[in-house]
Amino acid sequence: MRTTETKELILQIARDEFMKKGFQNASMRTIAGKVGITATALYRHYASKEDIFDALxxxxxxxxxxxxxxxxxxxxxxxxxxxxxxxxxxxxxxxxxxxxxxxxxxxxxxxxxxxxxxxxxxxxxxxxxxxxxxxxxxxxxxxxxxxxxxxxxxxxxxxxxxxxxxxxxxxxxxxxxxxxxxxxxxxxxxxxxxxxxxxxxx
Missing domain, CATH: 1.10.357 (Tetracycline Repressor; domain 2)
Incomplete structure (x- = not known):
């Protein structure tokens, strides 16, 4: 999967996670798991949970x-x-x-x-x-x-x-x-x- 496609998928999954749980209770580990990548790989795309929320x-x-x-x-x-x-x-x-x-x-x-x-x-x-x-x-x-x-x-x-x-x-x-x-x-x-x-x- 290309980097741009991965980032789009991260945002899609993260949006659902934030909508269900709110920012505070949303989990980067859960987002990574649903995307199908490791938490470490997720942080290579977005440095923090705040960065993902900012983008959304x-x-x-x-x-x-x-x-x-x-x-x-x-x-x-x-x-x-x-x-x-x-x-x-x-x-x-x-x-x-x-x-x-x-x-x-x-x-x-x-x-x-x-x-x-x-x-x-x-x-x-x-x-x-x-x-x-x-x-x-x-x-x-x-x-x-x-x-x-x-x-x-x-x-x-x-x-x-x-x-x-x-x-x-x-x-x-x-x-x-x-x-x-x-x-x-x-x-x-x-x-x-x-x-x-x-x-x-x-």
Whole structure:
């Protein structure tokens, strides 16, 4: 078997092992056995269990990072070109997140439900922090243009964002179907939109 084929098989077997047991309880020895190689041979392909997990969740990480960049530009662009009201009535972001998640649901499941013991176990915090930074930058831009904005406690904002994104990620935790996720994310978007408008004051 060629090296590339072996690496692909390792990832396939490891994905199943992580999905069943989570990162902490997954065994490199078990993965090697199911691949049909020794543990020593497995370590020649991947230096650690962490390296295998990194390779598996990389597409999900890339997806979220792209979402941060493109959605920040799109929403800010909507507000600049069509006004703040147009931005508030834009429901695309929540639906785009659903589409991104369901393009590779198992990888998202690994990232958010099976990553305890890895550097990704608090990835929700990473998401919330990046959204918060982008929101505060946009608010500063609006204030410079004379828009009245409520004083915002950053810890309070982080708390609300955490609640919003935790609720959205329940679709992964509870294995919602795509149609269920699409329906419920619209409900969440409507609910949090009104809360955010009152909280931020614009």
């Amino acid at each position: 969740v990389e597409p999900a990480i890339s997806g979220w990072e792209t979402m941060f960049k493109t959605e920040t530009k799109r929403q800010v662009g909507t507000a600049r070109e069509n006004g703040i009201e147009a931005m508030w009535h834009d429901t695309e972001q929540a639906r785009l997140i659903v589409d991104m998640i369901y393009r590779d649901f198992d990888t998202q499941k690994l990232l958010f439900c099976k990553s305890k013991g890895t550097k990704y176990e608090d990835y929700l915090h990473v998401i919330v922090t990046q959204v918060q930074i982008a929101t505060l930058e946009f608010m500063k831009e609006l204030e410079q243009k004379g828009v009245r904005i409520n004083h915002v406690d950053e810890k309070e904002m982080h708390l609300i964002l955490s609640a919003q994104y935790s609720a959205m990620l329940d679709m992964i935790v509870h294995d919602y179907s795509y149609d269920e996720a699409y329906h419920y994310v619209d409900t969440l978007a409507s609910f949090f939109k009104e809360g955010w408008r009152k909280f931020l004051g614009f």
